[in-house]
Amino acid sequence: MPLKEFAGTLPDFxxxxxxxxxxxxxxxxxxxxxxxxxxxxxxHGSGHKPLVExxxxxxxxxxxxxxxxxxxxxxxxxxxxxxxxxxxxxAGNDEYQRMPAKLRMNVIAAPGIDKVDxxxxxxxxxxxxxxxxCIDSHEQVLKKAGVTAEVIQSSVRVASVMKAVATxxxxxx
Numbered sequence: 001m002p003l004k005e006f007a008g009t010l011p012d013f014x015x016x017x018x019x020x021x022x023x024x025x026x027x028x029x030x031x032x033x034x035x036x037x038x039x040x041x042x043x044h045g046s047g048h049k050p051l052v053e054x055x056x057x058x059x060x061x062x063x064x065x066x067x068x069x070x071x072x073x074x075x076x077x078x079x080x081x082x083x084x085x086x087x088x089x090x091a092g093n094d095e096y097q098r099m100p101a102k103l104r105m106n107v108i109a110a111p112g113i114d115k116v117d118x119x120x121x122x123x124x125x126x127x128x129x130x131x132x133x134c135i136d137s138h139e140q141v142l143k144k145a146g147v148t149a150e151v152i153q154s155s156v157r158v159a160s161v162m163k164a165v166a167t168x169x170x171x172x173x
Contacts, residue, residue, distance in 0.1 A: 003039065006054035007165055014168040020161045025058075029154040034117055036062045037071040038124050038158040044075035045125035045159075046166035055162075070113040074121035077105050082131035089133040116145050123152065124159035 007021035027035050036059040043055035059068060080103060088096040111118035123138035142152055 001054055001057060003054050003058035006051065006169075010165065010168050011172045014164070014172075017161065017164045017168055021165060024158055024161055027154060027158075029150055030158075032062060033064075033067050033113070034120055034151075034155070035158070037067050037113075037117060037121055038155055039162065040068060040071035041074045041121035041125055042128060042159050042162035043166075044072050045078065045128050046162055048166035048170055050169060051162070051166045064113075066112045067117070070107075070111045070118050071121050073107045073111060074118055075125050077107055078122050078125040078129060078131075078134065081105060082126055082129035082134055085133045086129070086131040089131075116142065116147060119145070120147070120151070120155045124155045127156045127159045128163045 004021060004025055007018045010018050024035070024039065030038065039055050040059050040063065043052045046052070063071070084101060084103060088099075108118070108122070119138050119141050123135060123142065126134035126138060139152060
């Protein structure tokens with residue numbers, strides 16, 4: 001089932017979320033690769049299998065295999081990094097920030113797509129996961145690459161709506 005149809009299954013109290021999914025699908029600030037890659041990364045980042053399945057169906061003919069794989073990889077590596085770096089940031093002992101992470105994250109250096117697009121995917125998933133350190137890091141890379149605040153904000157809007165879809169569906173299905 002396509003994403004808009006999936007969102008249509010949300011209860012009436014989530015009407016705004018349903019409408020926001022439609023707005024995301026009609027988003028014009030983001031290129032199609034960014035828009036559909038963000039949707040896919042955020043669906044995977046939500047961990048809600050029905051949303052992942054609906055989003056995979058939605059993007060199947062809209063993303064290259066490389067872009068789809070990069071979106072999934074961004075969700076996977078951020079699932080790990082967001083926990084680790086949120087800990088190092090929030091722990092009262094700053095010694096942890098000086099220690100090497102010793103975590104493999106090669107995909108960040110070689111995502112198989114444009115680095116800026118991968119950074120947007122990573123930023124959005126980091127926003128969903130609430131890792132301030134990762135949000136700051138990805139936002140700095142994006143700003144340095146010339147990405148506008150409007151594009152960054154649009155990316156995080158995708159994350160917020162997809163997180164809401166997953167949350168509402170998980171408790172109302």
